[in-house]
Amino acid sequence: MPPSPDDTTSVYKPQRVSDSVLEVREVTKRFGGNVAVDALSLSVSRGVVAGLIGPNGAGKSTLFDLLAGVQTPTKGRIMLDALSIERTPAYRRARLGLGRTFQVARPFPALSVVENVMLGRHDQSGEAILPNWFTPRKVHRQERETLGKAMDLLRFVSLDRLATQPARVLSGGQRKLLEIARVMMGDPRVLLLDEPAAGVNPSLLDIIMDRIATINARGVTVFLIEHNMDLVTRLCSHVFVMAQGRLLCEGAPDTIARDPRVIEAYLGSAAA
Ligand SMILES: Nc1ncnc2c1ncn2[C@@H]1O[C@H](COP(=O)(O)OP(=O)(O)OP(=O)(O)O)[C@@H](O)[C@H]1O
Numbered sequence: 633m634p635p636s637p638d639d640t641t642s643v644y645k646p647q648r649v650s651d652s653v654l655e656v657r658e659v660t661k662r663f664g665g666n667v668a669v670d671a672l673s674l675s676v677s678r679g680v681v682a683g684l685i686g687p688n689g690a691g692k693s694t695l696f697d698l699l700a701g702v703q704t705p706t707k708g709r710i711m712l713d714a715l716s717i718e719r720t721p722a723y724r725r726a727r728l729g730l731g732r733t734f735q736v737a738r739p740f741p742a743l744s745v746v747e748n749v750m751l752g753r754h755d756q757s758g759e760a761i762l763p764n765w766f767t768p769r770k771v772h773r774q775e776r777e778t779l780g781k782a783m784d785l786l787r788f789v790s791l792d793r794l795a796t797q798p799a800r801v802l803s804g805g806q807r808k809l810l811e812i813a814r815v816m817m818g819d820p821r822v823l824l825l826d827e828p829a830a831g832v833n834p835s836l837l838d839i840i841m842d843r844i845a846t847i848n849a850r851g852v853t854v855f856l857i858e859h860n861m862d863l864v865t866r867l868c869s870h871v872f873v874m875a876q877g878r879l880l881c882e883g884a885p886d887t888i889a890r891d892p893r894v895i896e897a898y899l900g901s902a903a904a
Pocket residue numbers: 663666667668686687688689690691692693694695
């Protein structure tokens with residue numbers, strides 16, 4: 633339980649969760665004199681959809697960069713299951729099952745939609761020169777499998793009819809769906825989604841929410857940053873609130889939405 637509003641102890645102690653799949657332990661990230669993430673600890677339970685909210689500049693995207701390996705923490709540890717991964721390069725974290733989508737989806741515009749999805753696979757022999765020479769049939773078979781899987785994923789996100797179109801024709805919402813298909817090519821067990829609803833029109837929003845729920849129902853733990861509180865309330869069973877690089881509180885979405893500290897953090901940032 634988060635502390636009560638009249639609890640005056642300064643540092644919020646995160647809940648300890650026994651079956652956590654992703655754990656952040658006392659992580660700090662400094663950019664020069666600016667502390668973007670400040671001795672933050674949190675724990676994401678296996679199998680949940682968890683949300684990360686907070687006012688602009690709270691440090692949410694930086695935390696996701698640290699989790700995905702785009703940035704290295706100044707201090708602290710990040711655990712994926714029992715493995716300490718804070719120094720593991722991003723590509724290796726992806727192979728360990730940590731998938732990530734970006735706030736601004738930037739597909740390769742000249743490649744087709746299905747080719748963009750195929751790039752999400754981690755272990756393609758065709759990317760190396762030697763297998764192409766020595767085992768061309770194996771490479772061919774893998775490419776066929778990759779194409780089949782990419783088409784299945786495009787059907788899943790309802791973009792299959794656009795498979796051969798260049799990715800530049802996609803709308804903002806369709807690009808978010810493409811990102812989901814691309815990241816699912818890597819069979820993640822933990823999925824980090826950075827603002828999956830940003831810039832998405834209402835008709836696609838329902839599809840995106842439904843697909844995230846389906847991915848979770850298939851056993852993938854989802855951790856998402858989102859400003860759209862309707863999405864957070866409908867999808868997340870647990871919400872973490874960040875402000876000024878710290879974890880302000882955590883809990884069920886309806887409890888969080890009523891928490892005076894959360895309201896104050898948002899109002900404070902709007903006034904700043
Ligand atoms: N590469 C960087 N160099 C310097 N400062 C940075 C860098 N990245 C982030 N920051 C700073 O760290 C702080 C946290 O930024 P961050 O983007 O993580 O916040 P956020 O919660 O994701 O905000 P938003 O909701 O607006 O995306 C901000 O003060 C930001 O200016």
